[in-house]
Amino acid sequence: MSRKSEDNRPLFLVSNDDGYRARGVHELTRMLSRIGHVVAVCPEDAQSGMSMAITVKRPLRLRPISDYADSEPDVEWYAVDGTPVDCVKLAMYTVVRERRPDMVCSGINHGSNSAINVVYSGTMGAAFEGTACGIPAVGFSLCDHSADADFGPMMPFVEATVMKVLSEGLPEGVCLNLNAPKVTDIVGLRYCRSARGHWTDEYAEMQPPYGLPVYWLTGRFISEEPDAEDTDEWALSHGYISIVPELLDRTAPDI
C-alpha cells in the first residue's frame, strides 16, 4: 500500500462471506475503486453463517490473488483460509497495517441479512469487526441467493451510502446493515429496526451410506410483526432498501 497511500483518496478495506470469487464483492470493489483505493481481503471459499467466528485452533494463510489484475487493475486482492472476521483482523495486521482504512465495506452478500439473520451473518461479522477496530463499517446484502444475482438496481444506493458514511462517519460502536430487495425498481431507502421473527429451524433428515442419520439445516423465516412499518422486513417487502444501525456492544440497558 505504500505507493498508493501517498494521495488523499480514501482507503476501503473490503471483505465478504461468499468468498473472493463471488459476483457480489466484485460489484462492490468495482464501484469503490472509482471513489478510492480498495484492498479486498476475502475468504477463500463460502463462509455463510459464520457470524463473528474467529479461527483460533490453526494459523491462517494470506494469499495474494492476481486473477483480477486486468479486470480490476486498481484493486489489491487477497484471500484468507478463514472467516470474514479473520479476514478483517489479518488485513489490519498485514496489508493495511501502514495505512488505516477509512471504511470497511462487507458484501455484497448473495442473500438477506435482515431481521435476526444479522446475528448469524458472516457479512455482518466483517462489518462488526470493522466497528471493533474503530472504523466506520457497512455490510451490504441483496435478498437474492443466486450466484448470478442482479446487483444493478441497488448500486446507486450502495454508492450513496458509502459517500454519506465517508463524509459524516458513524457513531462510535455502530455499523450499518444495508439490505436490498430483489426488485428492479427500488422505491427508496429507509432507516429501520430489525424485525422480530424467527427461523422454524427445520432439518432435512438423511440416511448416509453408513452410521447414524444426519441433519441438514433448512427452515423458513417467520416475521412476527409483518405490519410494523419501522422494520427492515416491512421496508424490503415494500420495495425499499433497509438500513439498520447495529450496535457492537450488546449490553441491555436498564435491566
Add this chain to the structure above:
Amino acid sequence: MSRKSEDNRPLFLVSNDDGYRARGVHELTRMLSRIGHVVAVCPEDAQSGMSMAITVKRPLRLRPISDYADSEPDVEWYAVDGTPVDCVKLAMYTVVRERRPDMVCSGINHGSNSAINVVYSGTMGAAFEGTACGIPAVGFSLCDHSADADFGPMMPFVEATVMKVLSEGLPEGVCLNLNAPKVTDIVGLRYCRSARGHWTDEYAEMQPPYGLPVYWLTGRFISEEPDAEDTDEWALSHGYISIVPELLDRTAPDI
C-alpha cells in the same frame, strides 16, 4: 425425554463451546441435575471463538454419548459435529422437541467471555440461540483457560443465578453473560455493562515447511476504561462475579 418429562421438575438444555469432554460443562450438568432434568448437547470438539456461527454447507450428526452413564446417571448426553448454535438448534428439533426446555445453560467456559469477548464467544452463541428460541438463557464462564480449572468457588453463584432465572424469567430478547474471576474467595456478584476495550490482534508469523508464511491469532485485551466501576472488567478484577444482560437484537436506538 418422554419418560422423564412426566413430572414437574424443570428441564435444562445445556451446551458449551469447549466440547462435551470439558470439565466445565460437567460441573454445570452435575449441579443442574440436582435441580431438574438435564439434556446436554455439546460440540464433539472445541469450538472456541465460534460466535453464533451455524453450519449450512454440510449436514450434522447427533451422537448419543454413554460415557457418563455411571458418573451422571440423570443427564442425557449427546455430541454434535458442529458449532454451539448448531447444538441448540438441532437439540430443539430432536431430543427436546417433545418438551420445551425451561432454560438454556451454556458453559461453563474455560476462559473469559467478558467485555468484547462476548461477540466472539461460542459459549454465548449458544445462550443467544436459547434467547432466539424464546427460552431464558445464561452463559457461564470462568476466567481460567486451563483444562483443570477450579470451578468450585463460582458454583454457589451459578446455582443462585439458575434458581433466580428459573423463578423470575428474563425479559424478552435478553440473556445473561456470567463471568467468574479466577480467585478462591469471590467477593460477591455484580450486574454490569460490558467494558469498552479491544484486542491488540497480533499474529504469530510462522514459516511452514512449504508455501507462504502463516499467521496464528494471538494478542492481548486492552481495557479502555479500567476504572469504570459499572463494567464487567472492573468487577472481575476486584474479585466479583459479573453478570451482563445481553440483547439478541442489535438495533441501535435513536440513530
